[in-house]
Amino acid sequence: MRIGYGWDSHEFKSGIPLTIGGVTLAHDKGLGGHSDGDVLLHAITDALLGAIAGPDIGSLFPPSDPQWKGADSAVFLREALKRVTAAGYELVNLDSTLVLAAPKIGPHAAAIRRHVAELCGIAGDCVGIKAKTPEGMGTDNTAIAHVTVLLQSKK
Numbered sequence: 421m422r423i424g425y426g427w428d429s430h431e432f433k434s435g436i437p438l439t440i441g442g443v444t445l446a447h448d449k450g451l452g453g454h455s456d457g458d459v460l461l462h463a464i465t466d467a468l469l470g471a472i473a474g475p476d477i478g479s480l481f482p483p484s485d486p487q488w489k490g491a492d493s494a495v496f497l498r499e500a501l502k503r504v505t506a507a508g509y510e511l512v513n514l515d516s517t518l519v520l521a522a523p524k525i526g527p528h529a530a531a532i533r534r535h536v537a538e539l540c541g542i543a544g545d546c547v548g549i550k551a552k553t554p555e556g557m558g559t560d561n562t563a564i565a566h567v568t569v570l571l572q573s574k575k
């Protein structure tokens with residue numbers, strides 16, 4: 421078995437859509453960054469790559485490369501899953517914690533869980549989606565995601 425850990429953060433910016441876990445949430449700000457800024461999919465991608473000791477998301481998809489401008493982050497996740505398969509592993513489950521002041525994730529957690537499970541090809545009850553507000557951290561204009569994954573050998 422292999423364990424992987426991923427972390428990511430993006431700053432909130434006005435006038436762009438907010439996409440978390442591939443789900444667009446109604447909010448007055450979105451997450452900036454070169455791709456669609458999907459902080460959760462980026463952390464999942466890095467956790468998967470870390471579990472197989474692969475290159476990180478920034479090495480595979482450099483922000484300096486114009487082809488990733490506004491990119492759908494599902495593309496990054498699919499590449500990581502492809503590498504996991506090529507390494508002889510499959511994803512068992514993943515757990516995540518989002519840290520953001522707003523919007524509230526609770527009402528959207530089921531939709532995010534469903535979408536992430538579908539993208540990853542695992543059951544919904546194998547995807548943990550938790551959220552906390554950044555008490556005392558001074559990061560109210562930032563969304564942060566922590567993710568752990570467990571892989572098992574297919575052999």
Ligand SMILES: [Zn+2]
Binds near residue numbers: 428429453462
């Ligand atoms: Zn990111």
